Amino acid sequence: MGRRRKGRDISGWMVVDKPSGPTSTAVVNKVRWALDAKKAGHAGTLDPAATGVLAIALGEATKTVPYVTDALKAYEFTVRLGQATNTDDAEGEIIAESALRPDDAQIKEALSAFVGDIEQVPPQYSAVKIDGERAYKRARDGEEMEIAARPLYVESLLLIDRPNADHVVLELTCGKGGYVRSIARDLGQTLGCLGHVRALRRIWSGPFDASDALTLDQIDAMAQTPALDEHLRPLEEAFVSLPEVKATREGATRLRNGNPGMVLASDVDYGDECWASYDGRAIAIGRYKSGELHPSRVLNIKN
Incomplete structure (x- = not known):
């Protein structure tokens, strides 16, 4: 007979403003410890380098996770033009470079091809399973894989800033299963200048917004006190649609x-x-x- 997990039978949502560095699983474990909760999970992984909204489900709220993961979500991200990396983000090695730099009008025109129902190939370094094994594990061994394209609904993709010739800041609103790194990679290829994600932040996910999220420092400060319980959001908020x-x-x-x-x-x-x-x-x-x-x-x- 398995050992029962200790902790409180507490149900609801905790919205965390994830910092760059920890994995999504590490954040879940931190919140579960801070609330002394018996059960916890999250509604949509963020890469370790990414920041922003990570919605943590506690207790019975774990049964409502699909209704948040299936909802629209939005990201603000910076694309570094002129460089492609093997991971499609700044964590990887540069594998190709280009001196071409498109102007704002060219970028805006190219963005229109990424709106609506599109097909997207996940990055080589992703959690997609290939013959039962995670793609990133095979990529780390130097293997290049054919990864099948997957459907993605993109509601909008907007140019919101151009700090310099090498960088553009975009805002993406999309459905379930989107890879921002693939958007940056494919946009760079479409423009002929290459590109990868330099910074990524999820600004909202379904009903949960970054403006309502707690930082890990705030969670640490209130850990295992009634003050943290007051930030628990009702399970019912997951039923956005x-x-x-x-x-x-x-x-x-x-x-x-x-x-x-x-x-x-x-x-x-x-x-x-x-x-x-x-x-x-x-x-x-x-x-x-x-x-x-x-x-x-x-x-x-x-x-």
Whole structure:
């Protein structure tokens, strides 16, 4: 019989302004320790060098992670023109250079090709699995791989600053699965000048914004005190695009036991995915059918 993980049964979201350096997993572990939480996870990895919004799910909120990872998110990033690297960012080795520098008008024109439903090839140094092994592990061994292109929805890609001839600052709003490093690489190739990511910051992710995030220093200062609990955000914030239905008293009891339960609904159709609340708290996620919610996930929030 496995040993039970110690910690509090605490549920909700902690939004962290991740600094450059630590991995996303290290940040999750820090938050779990600081809150003495039994269970934690994150909604979308940031590379160690990247900064910005890392949404940490605690307890039952881990069941709602897909609704944040599937939501739109935005990045501000700096592209270094004139150089390609083997990692498509500043952490790698320079593998090619170009003296060409496009002007702002040329850059803006090129950006339009990256908006909408596009196909994107992940970087060689990425967590994509190739024959069961992470691409970055094979790349570190000097292997060059054919990585299949993947679909990505890009809502917008804007030029927001041009500090000098070698650098451009862009803002990307996209769906799930986007690689900013691939955008920088492909833009450089399109412009004929090469390029890689120099700096990257996630400015919002679904319902969570960098302006509402805590730094690791702030988390350290409030660690394992009631003051940090006050920054825990409700689990329900994850349901940014999921409709709500309200369970009846009897329906709530049935839903908590994993059975279909009666709900009151106005803006949902038969078969729609939605979440059910009772007394203002989420109790289940499922499909609405003929006045009942058929649960796929039951949420047992104790705090």
